[in-house]
Amino acid sequence: MGVGIRYAVLMAGLAVVAGRVEAQQAADSLPDGVTPAMVAAGKKYFQGEGLCTACHGTDAKGTIGPDLTDQQWLHGKGHYPELVARVFAGVPMDSSKSGQIMPPRGGSGLSDEQVRAVAAYVWTLSRAPRKR
Numbered sequence: 001m002g003v004g005i006r007y008a009v010l011m012a013g014l015a016v017v018a019g020r021v022e023a024q025q026a027a028d029s030l031p032d033g034v035t036p037a038m039v040a041a042g043k044k045y046f047q048g049e050g051l052c053t054a055c056h057g058t059d060a061k062g063t064i065g066p067d068l069t070d071q072q073w074l075h076g077k078g079h080y081p082e083l084v085a086r087v088f089a090g091v092p093m094d095s096s097k098s099g100q101i102m103p104p105r106g107g108s109g110l111s112d113e114q115v116r117a118v119a120a121y122v123w124t125l126s127r128a129p130r131k132r
């Protein structure tokens with residue numbers, strides 16, 4: 001093998017390893033119990049059958065409901081278990097900070113599993129690196 005070919009093979013090998021490390025880091029930075037597949041599915045539910053965009057906007061920056069992409073939380077600190085609980089429960093009038101309410105599950109028919117996925121997507125929105 002010529003030096004050029006050996007170099008090309010070496011670089012290709014390094015690129016594969018780097019890709020694996022990156023994917024692993026992405027998975028490692030997610031909360032316990034959350035997978036990249038859940039985040040991807042959650043994005044779909046957020047923008048579709050979860051009805052979330054009706055009040056949080058298609059970019060999740062807020063309309064009737066608050067911006068979910070900033071690091072300001074009206075309720076809790078944005079930890080994943082809090083977000084799951086929030087989506088399950090919604091925000092009734094007696095705990096609303098804005099005078100607007102959110103129905104449980106956003107008023108959608110999302111299953112428990114779908115709620116955990118949509119909360120996983122919401123969790124990623126306020127965290128770097130931004131992929132939107």
Ligand code: HEC
Pocket residue numbers: 046050051052053054055056064065066068072073074075076083086087091095096097098099100101102103105106107108110118119122
């Ligand atoms: C009918 C409007 C409406 C829909 C639909 C809705 N929300 Fe909300 N959401 C709100 C409002 C209003 C608040 C904040 C209430 C308050 O002022 O305390 C809120 C709050 C939240 C919070 C807490 C934000 C914070 O700052 O603490 C999260 C997380 C959230 N919504 C996620 C979702 C998700 C995910 C969906 C879709 C499954 C969804 N919402 C659907 C109106 C809505």
